[in-house]
Structure formats: C-alpha cells, structure tokens
Amino acid sequence: MIFNVAQLLKSLVGASLESDFREEDIQLDEDLKVIGPIAGHARMRHINQGILVDGWVDLTLELTCTRCLKSFEQPMHVPFEERFYPTVDVVTGFPVEAEDAEEAFPIDDHHLVDLTEPIRQQVILAIPTVTLCREDCAGLCAQCGKDLNLGPCECQPETDARFSVLKELLQQDS
Structure with a gap:
C-alpha cells in the first residue's frame, strides 16, 4: 500500500490519481489477525498542504466473541481519509517545514505515501466495542x-x- 506521488506533487493543485490495490500477506497490528488479502481503492488529490488520500478497504478479521469467547471471521468495509504532507520539496530536494505535522502523515524523502498506518488506525476504530459471533449469541x-x-x-x-x-x-x- 505504498504509492509514489512525485508526479502528483509536481502537478497543479487539484490534480488526482486513483488506484486499486490488493495486499496478500499484511499484518496491520499485533492484535489484529487479518485473514486473506486486503483489497481497496485509493484516490489521491494534490492540495495546497500536500496530498489528500481517501478511499476504502475490504478485509476479513479474526475476532473473539465477547459473549462465548469463540473465534470468528468478520468481513469489514472500512472507508478512510487522511492528509499527507511533504518532507522534501519535489523540485529542489530541500527539506520542507511542515505546518500541521500532528494532523497529517509524512510523505517520505523518496515521495512515497504509505497507507498502512492510516488504514490500520481506521480498521481499529471500525471494530465494534462488543464483538459478537452472531446477534443471538x-x-x-x-x-x-x-x-x-x-x-x-x-x-x-x-x-x-x-x-x-x-x-x-x-x-x-x-
């Protein structure tokens, strides 16, 4: 889930890039067991402060039922939207001062956007507080x-x- 956005950063503000992705063996978190591949779609748009990425992922997690303590598979559709800021100017190669670094993710020195962490955070937020293997457990x-x-x-x-x-x-x- 890594994308090169160098050309997008060189484009005019408002330019966009869309891509489908599929990751086979990916571990988002120690406590999350992903079963099978993660498939999704990402749309990246050049904005004044960097890149705005939105999209969705489909994945299946192995969860434990809160009531009966049995493991079960839970398919999920998780939307996401995050802002990424450049750390290096794409034209000059000089470091760039980030304005709102706490509210966005960095674009690395090679102009790569890694969606793994934002997706991990959104998946964790999407997991229900009470996980049930079935409604009438x-x-x-x-x-x-x-x-x-x-x-x-x-x-x-x-x-x-x-x-x-x-x-x-x-x-x-x-």
Whole structure:
C-alpha cells in the first residue's frame, strides 16, 4: 500500500490519481489477525498542504466473541481519509517545514505515501466495542462456563440472600 506521488506533487493543485490495490500477506497490528488479502481503492488529490488520500478497504478479521469467547471471521468495509504532507520539496530536494505535522502523515524523502498506518488506525476504530459471533449469541454460563449456544446447562440460578425475605413473603401469600 505504498504509492509514489512525485508526479502528483509536481502537478497543479487539484490534480488526482486513483488506484486499486490488493495486499496478500499484511499484518496491520499485533492484535489484529487479518485473514486473506486486503483489497481497496485509493484516490489521491494534490492540495495546497500536500496530498489528500481517501478511499476504502475490504478485509476479513479474526475476532473473539465477547459473549462465548469463540473465534470468528468478520468481513469489514472500512472507508478512510487522511492528509499527507511533504518532507522534501519535489523540485529542489530541500527539506520542507511542515505546518500541521500532528494532523497529517509524512510523505517520505523518496515521495512515497504509505497507507498502512492510516488504514490500520481506521480498521481499529471500525471494530465494534462488543464483538459478537452472531446477534443471538447466548454466551457462557456464569457458574459453570458452558457454552449456552449448545444448549442449557444444569446450574440452578444463584439467589441473593438479601432477597430471601421477599421470597418468604411470596410463599406466605400463596
């Protein structure tokens, strides 16, 4: 996911370049297991402050269900948009002072834009807080740990001793 943008930086502001990409064996993060290739599309536009890149990626992640703790595959479509600033002037080769370096990614000395980090960040943000293998996942029994998706367990529900007085009142009314 590395693109040479030297010619785009030499072009007039507003010029654009579009490209489809496909990466086979890529690891975005230690905690993210990508299954299969990452495919996507990127549009790069020359702006006053550098290059604006937007597009999308399609990938499949192996996630762990929050309820039953089983691994499952989650296909994702993740849009992204990031700004890149040049570190070296494309014509003179002299270093360039960055205006908003904290809000953008650098274009390296060879005028290459690497989309790996912006895509990694957007994928992490796109992962739901609660990951479920399926919508109706029953989870695990809190007492014995049995997977309730496979059927009910033999555990009796725990009763809170504080409610024993209420239970006695209900039995007296019956």
